[in-house]
Amino acid sequence: MKFADFVCPEAIRADLAAKDKEGAIREIVQALLDAGKIAPGEKDSIVKAILKREELGSTGIGRGVAVPHTKHPSVEHLLGAVAVSRQGVDFASLDGERVNLFFLLISPPDRPGDHLRALENISRQLRDDTFCRFLKQAKTAEEIKQLLNEADNNQFGP
Amino acid sequence: MSEQKATRTVVVTDPAGVHARAAVDIVKVVRKFRSKVVLSKDRQQAEGTDVLQILSLVMQYGSQVLLEATGPDAEDVLDAMEPLFAEPKPS
Numbered sequence: 001m002k003f004a005d006f007v008c009p010e011a012i013r014a015d016l017a018a019k020d021k022e023g024a025i026r027e028i029v030q031a032l033l034d035a036g037k038i039a040p041g042e043k044d045s046i047v048k049a050i051l052k053r054e055e056l057g058s059t060g061i062g063r064g065v066a067v068p069h070t071k072h073p074s075v076e077h078l079l080g081a082v083a084v085s086r087q088g089v090d091f092a093s094l095d096g097e098r099v100n101l102f103f104l105l106i107s108p109p110d111r112p113g114d115h116l117r118a119l120e121n122i123s124r125q126l127r128d129d130t131f132c133r134f135l136k137q138a139k140t141a142e143e144i145k146q147l148l149n150e151a152d153n154n155q156f157g158p
Numbered sequence: 159m160s161e162q163k164a165t166r167t168v169v170v171t172d173p174a175g176v177h178a179r180a181a182v183d184i185v186k187v188v189r190k191f192r193s194k195v196v197l198s199k200d201r202q203q204a205e206g207t208d209v210l211q212i213l214s215l216v217m218q219y220g221s222q223v224l225l226e227a228t229g230p231d232a233e234d235v236l237d238a239m240e241p242l243f244a245e246p247k248p249s
Binding site for chain 2: 053056057058059061062063067069094112113115116117119120122123124126127
């Protein structure tokens, strides 16, 4: 699976304003709403579901990266949004580091395989330090979009 | 210090597979022990302390995963890891 298969280009944010976990999740879900990918009436329910999953254990996987996610019956296929926070957000991460890079995923309840394949793509690409650093330094959504495209075309990593 | 080596094959029985939080839980458990752990699936390997490597294995429901531990508490770390591949019990 590639980034282009699940990341909505219109739901990429280069400068999150939120300073805490809930705010960051709200802002990224709002980006998917603004992109017309989720229904306005579903926003709160999606945010609540993601926060509930976070209560079970943080999706801050270390290296300044978090992958907040949930299953939700309102989506028909895997939806992803990408966001960068300059100041970083306290996310109770595995390594205690603040999170600068978010990949938020919403998947249909009956497709766990797609979710895992998206995680595989994200984690495989982020193992490349250059890609990870460039993403965190990106200043515009356009720059992030280009980096994701380059990653899809194997321009990073081994 | 005695070096032990332990290996075990586990099957993922969590319908959701080994997702992000499950991978974080694996790393947290491995870090509590002194042995080095390597997970393998389909000839791909991941270090037990690296979330990104673990997620790269794509361990879905039904996947077979080989766990290899080397160190003074090799059996213990595998005992502690094994339940993490099963469906979580409702809390």
